[in-house]
Amino acid sequence: MAVYETDDGPVWKRRTTRHEWMVWLGWLAATAIFVYCFKLVSDKTIWFFVLDAGTQAQDMASRMVPPKWSYMDDLWRPVWDTINIATLGTVLALIMAVPTAFLAAKNTTPHPTVRAIALFVIVSSRSINSLIWALMLVAIIGPGILAGVIAIGLRSIGFCAKLLYEAIEEIDVTQVEAIEATGATRAQQLSFGIAPQIMPAFAGISVFRWDINIRESTVLGLVGAGGIGLQLEASISTLAWTQVSLILLVILATVIVSEWVSAKVRHAII
Amino acid sequence: MSETATITNYPGRWKRPPLVKRRWLRWTLWFGAAIYLAVGFGTLEVDWQRVAEGIPRGQRFLAAFFPPDPFSRWDSILDGILESIWMTVIATVAGIALSVPVGLGAARNLAPRPVYLFCRFVVALSRTFPEVILAIFAVKLFGFGPFAGFIALSIATVGFYAKLLAEDIEDMDPVQAESIRATGASWFQWINYAVQPQVMPRMIGLAMYRLDINFRESAVVGIVGGGGIGATLLTAFDRYEFDSAAAILLIIILIVMGLEYGSGYLRRWVQ
Numbered sequence: 001m002a003v004y005e006t007d008d009g010p011v012w013k014r015r016t017t018r019h020e021w022m023v024w025l026g027w028l029a030a031t032a033i034f035v036y037c038f039k040l041v042s043d044k045t046i047w048f049f050v051l052d053a054g055t056q057a058q059d060m061a062s063r064m065v066p067p068k069w070s071y072m073d074d075l076w077r078p079v080w081d082t083i084n085i086a087t088l089g090t091v092l093a094l095i096m097a098v099p100t101a102f103l104a105a106k107n108t109t110p111h112p113t114v115r116a117i118a119l120f121v122i123v124s125s126r127s128i129n130s131l132i133w134a135l136m137l138v139a140i141i142g143p144g145i146l147a148g149v150i151a152i153g154l155r156s157i158g159f160c161a162k163l164l165y166e167a168i169e170e171i172d173v174t175q176v177e178a179i180e181a182t183g184a185t186r187a188q189q190l191s192f193g194i195a196p197q198i199m200p201a202f203a204g205i206s207v208f209r210w211d212i213n214i215r216e217s218t219v220l221g222l223v224g225a226g227g228i229g230l231q232l233e234a235s236i237s238t239l240a241w242t243q244v245s246l247i248l249l250v251i252l253a254t255v256i257v258s259e260w261v262s263a264k265v266r267h268a269i270i
Numbered sequence: 271m272s273e274t275a276t277i278t279n280y281p282g283r284w285k286r287p288p289l290v291k292r293r294w295l296r297w298t299l300w301f302g303a304a305i306y307l308a309v310g311f312g313t314l315e316v317d318w319q320r321v322a323e324g325i326p327r328g329q330r331f332l333a334a335f336f337p338p339d340p341f342s343r344w345d346s347i348l349d350g351i352l353e354s355i356w357m358t359v360i361a362t363v364a365g366i367a368l369s370v371p372v373g374l375g376a377a378r379n380l381a382p383r384p385v386y387l388f389c390r391f392v393v394a395l396s397r398t399f400p401e402v403i404l405a406i407f408a409v410k411l412f413g414f415g416p417f418a419g420f421i422a423l424s425i426a427t428v429g430f431y432a433k434l435l436a437e438d439i440e441d442m443d444p445v446q447a448e449s450i451r452a453t454g455a456s457w458f459q460w461i462n463y464a465v466q467p468q469v470m471p472r473m474i475g476l477a478m479y480r481l482d483i484n485f486r487e488s489a490v491v492g493i494v495g496g497g498g499i500g501a502t503l504l505t506a507f508d509r510y511e512f513d514s515a516a517a518i519l520l521i522i523i524l525i526v527m528g529l530e531y532g533s534g535y536l537r538r539w540v541q
Contacts (some may be wrong), residue, residue: 014463034363037356041416044497047414056411084310091307127526128519129490131402135507142320142329149314149367191287219402222494235405248399255398 016164060241067249068242075231075250081145082227082254085220086213089152101164108168108194116163125158130216134225145226152213152220153176159212161204167196167201202265211262218251228254296346325461331512340517343506347518350502351525354488357416357423362481364420365427372428373435374461380439390431405491419496423484430483434476435463435469466482471537478533482526489522 002016015023102108104118134151141147176193221229228247233258235243289297340347375381375389396404405422412418442465450464492500499518506515 030363034360037359040356040361041353041420044415045417046413046415050417053411060407060410080313084313087306088310088314123527123530124523127523129486131490131493132503132519135493135504136331137505140331141324144317145314146316146321160351196286215398215400219400222341224403232403248403251403251436252398256394 008015014131041046063241064245066242068240071243071246072250075121075228075247078221078228078231079250081256082217082229083214085145085152085217085225085227086147086210088149089217090156090213092149092204093156093160094154094202094210096153097160097164098202100157100161101168102190104161105165105168106185107171107173108190118165122158122161122165125154125156126162127158128155130155131219131223134220135223138224143224143226148217148220148225148227151225152217155216156209156213162207163205164198164202167205171197207262211258213253214258218254264266330378334510334512336514337513337515339513340521343502343511343514345500346505347499347514347521350492350518351413351497351521353416353484354492355499357419357487358481358484361420361423361486362427362477365424365480365484366431366477368424369432369435373432373439376415376432376436377439379442379444380435380465389436389495393429393433394409394437396425399435401426401487402490402494405496406494409495414495416496416497419488419491419498422491422496423487426487427480427484431476431480435473436444438469438472439465473531475537478529478536482529482533486526 001021002013004011004013013020030098094148100118100121103110103114104122106115109115109118133154134147137147137151171194175197176189179189179193217229219226219229219232221227222229222233224230228251232244232247235241235247271367288296320462372389372392373387376393378386402423404425405419408418408421408425412421446468447464450460454502455463488496488498489500489503492498492502493504495501501521502520503515506512506518
């Protein structure tokens with residue numbers, strides 16, 4: 001904030017002149033980068049298809065209504081599978097994330113090298129999308145729900161462990177010291193001093209990730225890892241658009257229900 | 271002596287309090303979880319023979335990953351990475367530009383009820399579908415290539431960013447907003463001087479975070495034809511060039527690490 005003395009009295013401005021210039025230059029640079037990137041993308045785009053999108057969308061929409069409701073009978077099982085992939089995948093992820101988080105937290109890690117390795121595990125798991133994990137796992141253990149469960153599990157380790165180790169680093173040390181003063185071993189300190197403090201965070205993280213996983217497991221079928229994505233892929237490749245619209249509605253309903261459940265549970269915890 | 275005698279009468283054992291206090295609820299939860307796990311595993315339909323077959327195959331697969339070889343396909347990898355980066359940048363910018371009006375509309379303390387409901391609906395709709403499904407439809411409508419990926423990522427960005435922006439505006443300090451309003455500010459001045467400074471620091475951090483997410487997601491929109499590094503990755507898998515695939519995955523991890531470090535730095539600088 002700056003006030004300038006002029007002939008007509010003081011003038012209030014939000015920023016100093018120097019700051020204004022900096023902001024302006026920042027905007028200029030950002031705009032230049034954006035325009036440059038857009039040009040590069042537009043060079044690779046066939047604009048004829050893009051301009052045609054309106055008619056395509058109308059055509060597709062007219063083919064998609066009304067949804068083929070009778071197809072629902074074939075969808076109950078995939079929905080159940082999808083929920084299973086998300087839930088079991090979350091459980092698997094939590095089992096692996098808890099030790100990783102303790103190794104990655106500054107105050108519980110046995111050694112800085114171990115911490116670096118744990119952090120690398122977290123970043124790798126977060127960087128690689130569950131669809132890519134599934135792509136690899138389908139090649140290794142064959143198509144099916146198991147590949148989906150493991151893919152979701154591997155993808156979620158990073159997320160859960162990251163939030164969990166941040167919670168561990170933020171604990172109140174006095175409680176741990178009090179437990180230590182009773183002569184407790186390190187394992188006992190962990191169990192009685194640290195675990196109760198991070199329990200609410202742990203529960204919150206699990207439910208939050210479960211909600212995200214429901215969303216992610218709906219597409220794993222595209223690469224053959226089970227769930228409703230299999231039906232989506234099959235319907236799209238056979239151009240059965242009325243089935244596609246029903247599947248999208250089912251995904252919408254599943255996601256809304258899971259979001260509602262997760263909000264309720266988190267509300268109950270916190 | 272009698273004092274020590276009374277002390278020893280205290281209970282020597284202590285049981286930690288359970289997480290769920292109500293006993294019936296605790297047992298119902300345990301019981302429900304056990305039944306669910308049993309049924310869930312029962313319907314997994316795992317072909318164990320195929321899995322057993324897969325273990326040596328997995329070892330060979332992992333062995334094929336090492337050492338990662340970025341050089342033999344360097345040109346197409348570089349091309350894919352750059353395409354992903356352009357796509358990520360413009361999708362993040364366009365998505366955030368679109369989220370600002372939607373986010374303002376989706377804040378309950380700012381927008382009239384019909385606008386609020388409409389914007390919330392837009393947010394819910396774009397949040398529901400994963401990027402990959404959006405990308406499938408974008409590819410159908412706009413043809414193959416990075417433009418489809420750009421559209422898909424922009425829509426996904428709106429769902430994420432507008433929701434968080436709206437929540438942040440709803441949580442803002444109303445005192446500052448009222449004092450600006452008391453000076454007789456117009457609606458735009460009010461937004462610019464009362465709302466924006468309050469939400470800006472967090473929003474810049476979230477923009478960086480979304481850039482990070484969009485980059486990661488750009489690797490999968492390519493699998494369904496949306497351009498970028500995903501297309502290169504899928505080609506590498508299809509050609510069984512796992513060493514190239516490993517190199518691509520490593521590059522993705524490194525870029526994400528770099529973005530994470532950069533966003534932490536930027537956030538400290540903003541605050």
